[in-house]
Every structure is written in structure tokens, then in C-alpha cells.
């Protein structure tokens with residue numbers, strides 16, 4: 001009788017223990033599945049984060065820059081001007097010839113004279129001229145192509161991008177009278193003027209989609 005009692009007790013304990021273990025296992029499995037769901041979500045969030053096209057700082061700047069054609073009367077600080085000129089100085093040139101020169105028009109009198117050189121100075125408080133000396137530039141041996149204007153264009157691009165990075169506005173102005181420039185600013189004689197940059201604090205934001213660029217498909221061909 002006592003033996004039978006022991007047998008029943010042992011069986012009950014075994015069943016209780018088993019049920020306990022099973023429920024512990026179940027809860028553990030639930031917890032694991034929760035964890036794996038979290039990991040799954042985290043993994044996919046991560047995938048999205050890593051596969052979505054990431055804009056570099058430069059790309060953000062390039063997509064935000066626009067030709068600014070209206071400025072406030074606030075002057076461009078010396079600190080900002082120094083940064084813009086430093087960006088120009090750092091631009092690469094073919095064979096490192098650096099056949100480029102920069103003139104800064106800042107005085108009210110110089111800015112008045114610039115208005116006779118171009119209709120596009122937009123009353124900016126500062127105008128920069130980028131010019132080049134072809135005689136000092138690299139020349140491509142294969143066809144004699146002179147690199148001076150390409151060098152100046154890269155310098156101009158650095159000026160334009162640094163201006164935008166500083167939160168200032170500018171426009172690349174190619175429409176001006178070179179002969180009038182040489183006449184009114186004899187200091188520039190001998191240089192080929194490439195671009196003028198009116199620079200200042202933007203008066204207004206550009207309109208949405210102010211310029212619709214070609215698509216990559218239209219712009220790029222793979223060979």
C-alpha cells in the first residue's frame with residue numbers, strides 16, 4: 001500500500017515537473033521568438049537604412065545650391081570671403097600650373113563700374129572675377145588644346161560651391177563684355193576673363209523645381 005502511494009506520488013511529481021518544464025520551455029520559446037522578431041525588424045530597418053540612396057554632404061550641397069539672383073544689402077563678411085578664396089586656392093589645375101587669377105570687386109565704386117561690364121551683377125555686395133592666362137597653362141600634346149579655361153572653370157566651381165556651403169548665394173555669370181572689362185579694369189589686361197560671381201546673402205529661396213536636370217539615363221551612356 002505504502003509502495004503504491006509512493007508510486008502515485010512520484011508519477012504526480014513527474015507530471016507536475018514535466019508540465020512546469022514545458023511551460024518554462026514555451027515561455028522561453030516565446031521570448032526567443034520575440035527577440036528574433038525584434039532582431040528581424042532591426043535587421044530590416046538596417047537593410048533599408050543601408051540600401052536607401054544616401055546623400056553625401058556634397059550631394060546635399062549640390063542639390064541645394066541654385067543660381068541666386070537677388071541679394072540683401074548685408075555685406076559679405078571678411079571671414080566668408082576668406083573661406084571662398086581659400087576654396088578657390090585649393091582647386092586643382094592641369095599639371096598644377098595654376099594659370100588662374102582672381103579679382104575681388106568690393107568697393108561701391110568698383111561695383112558701379114562692374115554694372116557697365118554686365119547686366120547680371122544683381123546688385124550684389126561683392127563680385128568676384130575668375131580669369132586665366134593661357135600662356136601659363138598646360139597644353140594637351142595630342143591636339144594643342146589649352147587647359148587654362150578648364151582650370152578657371154574648376155576654380156569657379158569651388159567658389160560657387162563654397163559660397164553655397166556658407167549659406168550665401170551666387171550665380172555663375174558668363175554673359176559680360178570682355179573688352180569693356182579690360183577697358184574699365186586695366187589691372188585685368190592680359191587675362192582671359194572666364195566668369196563673374198555676384199555674391200551675397202540670398203533675398204529669397206528658389207522656387208520648387210527651379211531647374212529640372214536630365215535624368216541619369218539621359219545624361220549617361222555606358223559603353
Ligand SMILES: Cc1cc2nc3c(=O)[nH]c(=O)nc-3n(C[C@H](O)[C@H](O)[C@H](O)COP(=O)(O)O)c2cc1C
Pocket residue numbers: 065066067068069120171172173174175176210211
Ligand atoms: C557657364 C555658365 C554661364 C552662365 N551665365 C549666366 C549669366 O550670364 N547670367 C545668369 O543670370 N546666369 C548665368 N548662368 C547660370 C545658369 O543659368 C544656371 O546655372 C542654370 O540655369 C541652372 O540653374 P541653377 O544654377 O539655379 O541650378 C550661367 C551658368 C553657367 C554654368
